[in-house]
Amino acid sequence: MYVAVKGGERAINNAHAWLAEERRGDTDVAELSIAQIREQLSLAVNRVMAEGSLYDPDLAALAIKQSRGDLIEAIFLIRAYRTTLPRFGASEPVDTAAMACDRRVSATFKDAPGGQVLGPTFDYTHRLLDFALAAEGEETVAPKGEPREEPTPHITEFLNQEGLIQTEVESDEVPGDLTREPLELPSTRPLRLQALTRGDEGFVLSMAYSTQRGYARNHAFVGELRIGKVPVEMEIPELGFSIEIGEVELTECETVNQFQGSKTEPPQFTRGYGLVFGQTERKAISMALVDRALRWKELGEDNLGAPAQDEEFVLYHSDNIQATGFLEHIKLPHYVDFQSELELIRKLRREADARNAAPVREAAE
Amino acid sequence: MSDYNFAYLDEQTKRMIRRAILKGLAIPGYQVPFASREMPMPYGWGTGGVQVSAATLTPDDTLKVIDQGADDTTNAVSIRKFFERTANVGTTEETSKASVIQTRHRIPEEDLREDQILVYQVPIPEPLRFLEPSEVETRKMHSLEEYGLMHVKLYEDIAQHGAIATSYAYPVKVEGRYVMDPSPIPKFDNPKMEMAAIQLFGAGREQRIYALPPYTQVVSLDFEDYPFEASKAEHACDLCAAEDSYLDEVIMDDAGGRMFVCSDTDYCASRRKAGHVGAQGTNLEEDAA
Numbered sequence: 001m002y003v004a005v006k007g008g009e010r011a012i013n014n015a016h017a018w019l020a021e022e023r024r025g026d027t028d029v030a031e032l033s034i035a036q037i038r039e040q041l042s043l044a045v046n047r048v049m050a051e052g053s054l055y056d057p058d059l060a061a062l063a064i065k066q067s068r069g070d071l072i073e074a075i076f077l078i079r080a081y082r083t084t085l086p087r088f089g090a091s092e093p094v095d096t097a098a099m100a101c102d103r104r105v106s107a108t109f110k111d112a113p114g115g116q117v118l119g120p121t122f123d124y125t126h127r128l129l130d131f132a133l134a135a136e137g138e139e140t141v142a143p144k145g146e147p148r149e150e151p152t153p154h155i156t157e158f159l160n161q162e163g164l165i166q167t168e169v170e171s172d173e174v175p176g177d178l179t180r181e182p183l184e185l186p187s188t189r190p191l192r193l194q195a196l197t198r199g200d201e202g203f204v205l206s207m208a209y210s211t212q213r214g215y216a217r218n219h220a221f222v223g224e225l226r227i228g229k230v231p232v233e234m235e236i237p238e239l240g241f242s243i244e245i246g247e248v249e250l251t252e253c254e255t256v257n258q259f260q261g262s263k264t265e266p267p268q269f270t271r272g273y274g275l276v277f278g279q280t281e282r283k284a285i286s287m288a289l290v291d292r293a294l295r296w297k298e299l300g301e302d303n304l305g306a307p308a309q310d311e312e313f314v315l316y317h318s319d320n321i322q323a324t325g326f327l328e329h330i331k332l333p334h335y336v337d338f339q340s341e342l343e344l345i346r347k348l349r350r351e352a353d354a355r356n357a358a359p360v361r362e363a364a365e
Numbered sequence: 366m367s368d369y370n371f372a373y374l375d376e377q378t379k380r381m382i383r384r385a386i387l388k389g390l391a392i393p394g395y396q397v398p399f400a401s402r403e404m405p406m407p408y409g410w411g412t413g414g415v416q417v418s419a420a421t422l423t424p425d426d427t428l429k430v431i432d433q434g435a436d437d438t439t440n441a442v443s444i445r446k447f448f449e450r451t452a453n454v455g456t457t458e459e460t461s462k463a464s465v466i467q468t469r470h471r472i473p474e475e476d477l478r479e480d481q482i483l484v485y486q487v488p489i490p491e492p493l494r495f496l497e498p499s500e501v502e503t504r505k506m507h508s509l510e511e512y513g514l515m516h517v518k519l520y521e522d523i524a525q526h527g528a529i530a531t532s533y534a535y536p537v538k539v540e541g542r543y544v545m546d547p548s549p550i551p552k553f554d555n556p557k558m559e560m561a562a563i564q565l566f567g568a569g570r571e572q573r574i575y576a577l578p579p580y581t582q583v584v585s586l587d588f589e590d591y592p593f594e595a596s597k598a599e600h601a602c603d604l605c606a607a608e609d610s611y612l613d614e615v616i617m618d619d620a621g622g623r624m625f626v627c628s629d630t631d632y633c634a635s636r637r638k639a640g641h642v643g644a645q646g647t648n649l650e651e652d653a654a
Contacts, residue, residue: 008442076407083403084369182398182572185501312499322408322570326488329409332440335613336433336470336628340532340551342614343598348526355527 023068037061046249046278047071051320052078053179053198055248055277072200072320079321083179092233092242096252096275097154100147101228103279106155108221108256114152119227120279155224156254156271165256165269166299185312192294192315196287197276199318205282207308207318208289216293216306220255220272227251227279251276253284257292260299270299290314372419372452378402382420382574386565389576394539395507396490396573404569411444411469413567414486417574418467421482421565422448427455429463434471434611434628441469460631470533472554474610474632477562479579485548487568490575492536492546512544515586523591532596538584545575545583553597553611558583600625604646605636 024031038045038061048060052075060078067073103119106112118124132138159165175190178198183191196204211217229249235242253274259267272292274284293308307313317323370376385399404412422428428448432441436458444467445456457463460473467484477483493503496514506512515536522530535552539545547555548566558564564577577583587593598612603624610632612625624645627633637646 008437008439009446012439012443079403080405084375086375179403180400182400184398312501316500321403325408325410325412326570327409328407329488332410333433333438334470334549336551336611337533337549339598339611339613339628340553340596343596344528344530344532347596348528348530351527 023066032065034058034061034065037064043279044069044071044074046280047201047283048074048078050277050280050283051075051198051200052082054078054082072324076321076324089234089237091245092235094230094232094248094250096226096230096250098151099226099228099230099250099252101152101226103227103281104152104224105226106222106224108223109155109158112155112158114148114150152226154254156256159223159256159269163268165271166260168271183315185315187311187315189291189295189298192311193273193275193287193291195315195318196274196290197283199287200320200323201280201283201286203318203320203323204286204290207293207314208286210306211289211293211308216296216304216309218257218270218272218289218292220257220289220292222285223254223256223271225251225253225281225285227281249278251278251280251284253281253288255285255288255292260301270295369451371424372422372448372454373405374402374416374419378416379420382416385574386417386420386576389565389574390563390578392543393577393581394543394545394575396575398572399574401569401572406443406447408570409488410440411467411486412569413571413574414467414469414484414569415444415447415567416569417484417565417567418448418465419452421465421484422452422454424452424454426464427457427462428452429457429460429466429631430468431466431471431473431629431631432469433613434473435630437630458631459635460629470549470551471611471628472550472557472560474607474627474629477560479561481562483560483562483564485550485564485566487546487548487566487571487573490546490566490568490571490573492534492544507543510542512538515544519586519588523588529587529591529593535593536586538586539577540582541584544586547583551597551611552585552593553595555583555585555593556595598625601643602627602633602636602646603643605633605641606643606646607633607636607641 038057041061041064044064045057045060048063048071049055049057052060052063054060059081060074063074063077064071066077101114101117103121104114104117106116156165160167175194176188178191178194227249229247231244231247233242234245255272257270257272259269270292272288272295274287274291276284276287290308293306294311294314296303296309303309372379374382382399385397389395389397401413401416404415406412406415418428428445429436430441430445432438435441448454449456460466460475460477464480465482465484466473467486469486472483491500491503493506493515496518497503497506506514519529522528531552533551534546534549535555537545537547537555537558547558558577559580559582561579563579566575568574585593598614600612601608602610602612604626607627610627610629613628614623614625616623
């Protein structure tokens, strides 16, 4: 005897309880603290802050703990929290030329004012599993140098002095906000950059990679990659001037790309730009390449029909919270729709069978 | 759960959503862009419907939530619980007692009234999307009322299959103007869309809201010689004997045994309470035992 399925609520509660138990794992193993995640899984924390669009290492660490290390799930937690926060105002634009750089490399000049600073990078490590790390208790101390006091100017500015690189059009227009306005196309570069900086790292990486392999190739040199902290200032209406309210760590990448030119204008290098929260250089470089590919119209290039040139394609598919939600929703019940498909396919097959059977009958007559 | 505003969203956001709803009601079938918020449930789980419901609910409302026609599917339970916690509104499983009904994939069998609102969860609001992937292009097609592509698609269905091969999310034309996606309801439900209640459609991920005022003309697309047909399984409900309700097919054993039951659980239960018994049904008291 069939009795309609009941008990959805009990199933949900039990599933949540089981999930919590699985998240904790074996209780004989010490529990992770938020501080441990923040300090020792800092690149995961950075990714969650960047794609969650919220700069708060402790909350990002909490989200990673709660999501059992599923970073997209952690980003989702941060986004859902962020959207409930009141907005007090907007900061002044940060000045990345005044960044206290932990890392600053240029692939276009051997040396430049401010120097090449390798910083804490995996770049020249040999990827050999370090079994000593498994034995815990390790403490390492890096040698220290004197901090540089003088500013570290942007390398592309040196090219600009000779007029070798296109100058960006200055604008005092208030940029749009993807999280407060529906996306409408064609969009603007500020909105594209917003979408890219919070876009899925894997998606932006693959889009960038596709341009390198010839789908709208725009050969990019890393003019400069810098990572470090910048102060955030905000104008307080009651004071009438801006004060420093904190600092954020940023990764900035400026690429120098193939030159443009026409009969009337001499050739110039062009730029791509990436700026991402935290130490997230793979993402920042990828962002700069995709930004550059999306600028084809503005720079008078041909539309080659490449995915990375298609603003609508890139912007509509870069967000992993939207993508994962829609992808995973197909596991929700669809039996009403499926039933209607079942009825239809049975009907079509009945009719096809009847048609196929018809000539045989005619022959028999 | 007083940490959040009534029905979770802040008043500014609700105001923004209400403006989109009003615009949608003023231009039936037109997709209004709105600044969809990130909700605490995933995109694809009904975030559009939830935002529309949140902007629509008042403390005096009684909410019913269904998924696949049923009140007790897990996601319907989850959304109902969300509003119980954040809005503290009364909830019901009885269609006639609800003032706001949020639904996924079905329209209740019972006729709705003028004092009711039906809120649909919509995955892809654009009826032309699978014919033209670009939003820029499809918006242009709507503004020019250029629906030839859709008719060609329906014609090709007939040429290939001898029938229009769309069984759910069957496109409709609203008041002779906009072609609209009715959300993935089975085409059996399409004729019900000309109703007394207000119908609101929310697509969260795609950031669109659209609406049908009461008694709006809604015509399922077809051809004179291939008229639209609202179809269902050719059975009666095995529990309540209803012949006029949409049926789910349930596999009973591994020998391929199956039965058909109403997808609208409230409709089925109220018929059984009234004494209707289907071919494999018993009366309700025995069931509960």
